[in-house]
Amino acid sequence: MLRKPYTAQAPAAQRVELYQKFGAGSWRYVETREVALGPEPQWLAFDVTDALRFWLAGHEPWGFFKLSPHCSCEDDHSTAEILFQIDGFETFRGDMGKVKMQGQRLPFLLATATPPERAAQLQSPRHRRAAADTAYCFGTEEKNCCVRKLYIDFRQDLKWKWIHEPRGYWAHLCTGACPYIWSSDTQYSKVLALYNQHNPGASAAPCCAPETLDPLTIVYYVGRKAKVEKLSNMIVRSCKCS
CATH class of the missing domain: 2.10.90.10 (Cystine-knot cytokines)
Incomplete structure (x- = not known):
């Protein structure tokens, strides 16, 4: 996902947490990231390998992620919302809106898979040794x-x-x-x-x-x-x- 340029006066960084939808109404912690806040856009990457395996195993019909600010219940000054914006979530109306939407850089999931013939080679005793x-x-x-x-x-x-x-x-x-x-x-x-x-x-x-x-x-x-x-x-x- 791409963090949009941030120009407002704020802390130099914000700590956010990624969660995976797990069951009915519950979320499972995946990873924490310290996001720098600055005028230049920044790509944010999270390792969601375990979540992808969980979904491919058929445990959930749909896969969802949630990005939340790191918040300690004991801290009265913790930030209750994410300060920055992620590209790809804006909505536009009219013909020009469609053009603007095409220019957005949407969040994406990058996955690699092993072909069946390659998987068979990986299971051979020679390769496994x-x-x-x-x-x-x-x-x-x-x-x-x-x-x-x-x-x-x-x-x-x-x-x-x-x-x-x-x-x-x-x-x-x-x-x-x-x-x-x-x-x-x-x-x-x-x-x-x-x-x-x-x-x-x-x-x-x-x-x-x-x-x-x-x-x-x-x-x-x-x-x-x-x-x-x-x-x-x-x-x-x-x-x-x-």
Whole structure:
């Protein structure tokens, strides 16, 4: 979606939240964004992958999103409305109105899909071994570099009491051997592995490390005010030898 130019005197930015229609009369939190307010238009992007999967699974006949200002019930000065406008929601009348509507840049949803023949290749053992992700590692007894399940309880394991929700999450970890040319995506990893094979005491071997990580949304309190934040790189989805 495109934020229209904003010229009024106001804060430099506004925090907004995107919600997904979920069931009858309820909304599910998707993501938070800090939107800069300025004279130049700005494209705003949200990751709605989970919402799209939910709709494609047939859980909802129609998909709706709602953009709301971030508002703390404990804050009397919080903004109750969105300060900026999104292009594409204006209505015009008459013949000139149709021309103006054609010039609007409407919000859009960008989705990518995998053709059936490509999906079959991704499920082949040869390809899956190169992609050491959760879809492969959790369903096999692979001994080499792979994602392993690991659940972390914030209070018990880390002694963190400041995170209100969730109480814990599946962080996962990367572990396993990295033999010669196993999941190596660079020539450096291959050379290092081969060098270590011939000189075991001279150099460290390639190690199994995270390749793809997902964020985690948490709820915490500052005083009596609830805050929602997205922590980046918290969940391991795939591993590689490097």
